[in-house]
Amino acid sequence: MLQPAKLPPITITTGDRERLAPIASAFVGRSPDIGLTLVDELDRARIVDPSGVPPGVVTMNSSVEFHFDRNDGDRRIVTLVYPGEQDIAEGRISVHTPVGIALLGLSEGQSIEWVAQPGKLKRLTVTKVIHQPEAAARKHGEGAVEPRAQAGY
Structure with a gap:
């Protein structure tokens, strides 16, 4: 569970929120801690249009x-990928993991803490967003980025 008193502000695109909300709800029944944490993150996030998300924000399918x-x-x-697209050997981590949820919406330089196991505090810091699909689309004049087809969960 993420530590409420120490949560940094996060930003999520409208497309990511629309796709993640039903995934989070589905996981509440299967993995309550993960599902509820993702629901909480979606609820507290500042939601922006994909064309307006700053390039240093971790969005879905960003490399960080x-x-x-x-x-x-x-x-x-x-x-950061959707459930069903993860492959640790390839460096693809699901948003349905504690680290994936922690990364979602953070900006370069931000840190976040969570309890990984009872009594064990974890903290990570985003150093750099290497690739963000929305920024890449703007650079190539493609405008808003549509989320990829859902791979299942």
Whole structure:
């Protein structure tokens, strides 16, 4: 569970919210901690049009560099994906994981804490958003980005 008193502001696109809301609701029955945490994150997020999301925000299908604060700067690079699209060997992490939920909507330089196991506090910091689909679309003049077809969950 994310730590409410220490939650940084997050930004989520309208398309990501529309696609994630039913996924989060479905997971409430299967994995209550994960499902409810994702629901809470969607509820507290600032929702923006994909064309207006700042390029340093972690959106779905963004590639991001981050580090766990207790790992002496051990940086990791992952792409945040929908359930069913994850592949740890390929660096694709599902939003249906504690780390995936923690990354969603964070901006470069922001940190977030959560309890990974009873009494074990985790903290990660976003170092850099390497690729954000919305920023790439703007750069290529494509305008708003539609979410990819749902892969199932």
